Amino acid sequence: MQSNKRPGGRSARVRDAVRRATLAELGEHGYAGLTVENVAERSGVHKTTVYRRWGNVTGLISDALDLAADEPWPIPDTGSIEGDLRGIVQLVRSGFDDPGLGPVSSAFVAAAMQSPDAARALHAFFAARHEQSAEVVRRAVTRGELPGHVDVHEVIRVAVAPVYYRLFVAHEPVSEQDAARAADAALAAARAGVL
Amino acid sequence: MQSNKRPGGRSARVRDAVRRATLAELGEHGYAGLTVENVAERSGVHKTTVYRRWGNVTGLISDALDLAADEPWPIPDTGSIEGDLRGIVQLVRSGFDDPGLGPVSSAFVAAAMQSPDAARALHAFFAARHEQSAEVVRRAVTRGELPGHVDVHEVIRVAVAPVYYRLFVAHEPVSEQDAARAADAALAAARAGVL
DNA sequence: ACACTAAAGCTACATCAGTTGCGATTGGAG
DNA sequence: CTCCAATCGCAACTGATGTAGCTTTAGTGT
Known part of the structure; x- marks a missing residue:
């Protein structure tokens, strides 16, 4: 799902931050309360970047799920x-x-x-x-x-x-x-x- | 969930039309494609009316579900x-x-x-x-x-x-x-x- | 038949999720 | 060290979703 053109470095840091923020937001507000903007803000990653790489909330969850598997x-x-x-x-x-x-x-x-x-x-x-x-x-x-x-x-x-x-x-x-x-x-x- | 101040008459007709439209829309576009506006248009009931009585898509589905039960x-x-x-x-x-x-x-x-x-x-x-x-x-x-x-x-x-x-x-x-x-x-x- | 009122219709507006175009960074190859 | 491509940040924008205030329609009780 994620590109691996640049596995180390900023991209990896961004991905980690977003995954972490997704799990934290889910824990606090649940699925219904999960929004791309909140995850963006919490992770310190720009909203646009999250939309570009993950698309929407289900994309965020799919990614977090890969991690959990x-x-x-x-x-x-x-x-x-x-x-x-x-x-x-x-x-x-x-x-x-x-x-x-x-x-x-x-x-x-x-x-x-x-x-x-x-x-x-x-x-x-x-x-x-x-x-x-x-x-x-x-x-x-x-x-x-x-x-x-x-x-x-x-x-x-x-x-x-x-x-x-x-x-x-x-x-x-x-x-x-x-x-x-x-x-x-x-x-x-x-x-x-x-x- | 629904008021019964005026069980017969227009309110009942509106409710029926919306329920029918909800089921039809669900059948055609599934849950992901279900929107309040489409149900409103299909049923011939005004958008604001649907929002007032059902609130959102899950409200529409809850109501249709009562019917199915x-x-x-x-x-x-x-x-x-x-x-x-x-x-x-x-x-x-x-x-x-x-x-x-x-x-x-x-x-x-x-x-x-x-x-x-x-x-x-x-x-x-x-x-x-x-x-x-x-x-x-x-x-x-x-x-x-x-x-x-x-x-x-x-x-x-x-x-x-x-x-x-x-x-x-x-x-x-x-x-x-x-x-x-x-x-x-x-x-x-x-x-x-x-x- | 008539008046009363709940509920529906309508327009205009507010809000928010998601997009676009462009310039700024950053990581990696040579 | 330098350059290049990938990726990110930013601000402005679009469209869809939901709301507010008011007018009109139509059941219901007398």
Whole structure:
């Protein structure tokens, strides 16, 4: 998305400043309150420059998202698939519950609904997350807790889906019990050989 | 949301015209292309009137959503819980796949992410849908296909969640097989007594 | 039928997101 | 060290979105 004609130097500094400002603004005012002008002012980069390189707010978010995709996240290793799956789903839940991270994460989802670029970025983000998370399922297969033919990614999807569904589609609250139950349901399905 | 000082007459006609125009515009240009001015022009209602009563595009969508919530939808009755659940999930899938309905339904989800009003409207919409869909689970309990203590709403949530997750969060395609598998997974979990 | 008033229409205006053209900097190649 | 191309800063501008004040229309109650 970004040009790499001049990877080091001012361009890189500008990009960093804008990314940082985008995340900060998102954290404070959320997606609805994110404007190009505010990001420009906060970053000390001129408005025109931001428009030229990022185009609009969804461009800003797509870029910040690329950044976030790189950061690995702490996959649990509790020794049992039940504990690991529950841990992952709780991680998802708390990520949106947290007052600092919540608005930022939500903004990613919201932006992806409005811009194909952001959708692609979010798709890549989740592909990475699925890949990392699937490790707990592979370990479970190795331990003999799950049949060898399970679709490791699908187990993750089914486990986390109800949390996202409640948050972003049905707009219902998500308790820790809800999260645990979603993980357990995915596990039961995997054990039954459906996934 | 709307005043009912003068339920019959011009106000009602205006409201109908605007609702109709909103749905038509959504179908043609999607959420991103929905503007108050276009809806005003299409409906023959003056721009200022639309702003006064609906405020902005999310207001328009919230109102259209209230309308959509009333329409009942064709819950399947295949005789088995497996067939019914699969039918419901396919109904969800095809609702977003359809070139006419897809953009409208997606707009509802998108709008609910940006406006508390739309979120409330969508919440009510899904509460109604869950209630109607839960009937297939109750019938299954009556037939003895599922244990009596299942959370009938949760079975529906877990069944449809993966479809929404793929569509609106991970931005992955959703095949008919994916949909069927999601239904089967929910069913397996319910049979295992997890839901 | 008539008066009353809520609500819609209309014009003009204000505001803000996004664009354009040009001159000033900056980083990197030779 | 010098030059050149890429990128940034700046100010002025455009168009779209939303608002204010006032007039007109049309339901509703007597």
